[in-house]
Amino acid sequence: MSSSWTGLARGAVAGAAGTTARGTTTYLGGAVRGRAAGPETLRNPWERTGRLSAPGPLAATATGVAIGSAAGVLRAAGLRLPTVIGGPLLGLAAMAAAGGPLTAWRISDPRTWSTTDWVADVVPHLVYGVATHATLVAVSRVAESREPVPPGSPATLLRAAALGAATGSRSTAGVTAIALTSGRDDPGAVAARLGSRAGTVISALAAAGELVADKLPATPSRLALPGLLPRAVLGATSAAAMARRNQYDTTLPALVGLASAGAAAALGVRLRAAAARRFGSDKPGAFAEDAIATLLGWLGARRAGRRAALITAEPLAR
Template sequence: MTSLLTGLLRGTAAGAAGTTALNVTTQADMALRARPASDTPVETVSALADRADVSIPGRRRERRHRLEGLGGLAGTATGVAVGGVGGALRSAGVRLPAVIGVPVLGAAAMLASDLPTARLGLTDPRRWASADWAADVVPHLAYGAATHATLAATFRADEQAEPDRRPATLGTLARAAALGAATGARSTFGTAALSWRARPGDRAPGGLLAGRFGRGAATLGALGEAAGDKHPAIPPRTAAPGLAPRLGLAAVGADVAACRDGHEGGPGVLVATAAAAGAAFGGQHLRALARDRFGTDLPGALGEDALAALLAWWGAGRSAG
């Protein structure tokens, strides 16, 4: 299996290729229809700077030029980041065919670009005309096509060299869902459970978790998170800094378990990632209900600890055969 870091690096390169395709398609549309460049990137960066109380230096024209540069950089960073996530997921075994992968990657880049502007009140997609949708959808489909093609090309040699895996079963998907839900509630519990279930002879990287260092580090991480989770200064898990590692660790954990048992990892990775997102949001909601009922969310947090530990232990179990 390709390492997560290698997948991330390949994904960023693929995202850069996709961003180039998006920019070329957009500029070709501007040249053909003689339409002006969109002011949305500039307005988005300006609104975000105002919300963060960050001053963009310079006079009016200088400030405008800086905002244009920052808007372009933000768009490039978005495309590269989406590609990086796609590469990381592919390294974890998520291999979608082009007919699915191209629109999924394009939609992800489009959502990452349009959602912030909509949340800031700078645009309302519900009021877009057909030409507006075409001007946004077509370049993002070009992004998806270039990104998917680059990912497929850079991963082809590794994927052909991998040993055949058995198709995922209902049992392996159920365990992946449990492992993902546990990781969504406590990001390190799934890794800790996998380390205690691992054996020295397991396929890499599962066997690495069976050593003293792997188990010790995973256990300390889980205990530290269980203690720190109750501190009021900890940011909400549904914010990007808390949610992103949960989704990533859920995907990696599900693929590690599938690789260990000789099953295809892609379906389990998708199930685990969805379960992690659901558990992250659902757990936060239940904690809020406990706070309203008891005046503190400690009972809900302790109950969540126990449930996450049980789900992680069962989810990390080995499939029959």
């Protein structure tokens, strides 16, 4: 079988896995919101209207498998992207494939969606993208008989959750924490570049700028798409960079970082609103959130001790 056909088959398997993860996330999101997550209730991508019905689960599954197949062919052709980049790109491709026809057929108008609608659409597609890419990498690694990377330890997943939560509060907190605790010789391209002199300076300046911008009245809600999407991507990126730096597999930490970033963003908005009601201003809540994000970033990115580092490296030496 040619490499293209092999990549197509592997991608189809990965796309099916990603579609399952997306469907599960959509269902759980509907359950959390207190309503069924079926075609009749979700605004996008399986919305029903009085005139037409949007594509159902079968079409959504076919789309997910097709996008995964295309990713498999590209990987077989030599395009190898890390999950923290390839995952969100596949998620965006799935969003475009699902939302484009809805807009073209005037079944749904994204301009009328609320923040809740956008979150309900963006998060499942990001989960689809990360799950599809991670599955494709894992399947390809096994098929190519490449040495597997040790899975993330419980401590690594806790660090990933801390970095994601820090990013949900302040979008630059996670990557800045990685930059300040990494060096140019560290494993992993992301950690090494962030740990360079330029990476450290740029990330620190971005973090300082965000601390100021966060307090301005004109700053848009972090739950709007322009605020939520970067937090999800950067949460996954910082968590994956930490895992790769510690020589663990990045797949599960990236998913944990993505999920905790979204959860922390929503929780932070509620806490700020509660502080505004209590103190007449959200500034006390904002400064408290600054401190919490800094602490979580440090806890997630701090270097392991010498003994822990030796234990981490031991599986790779065998």
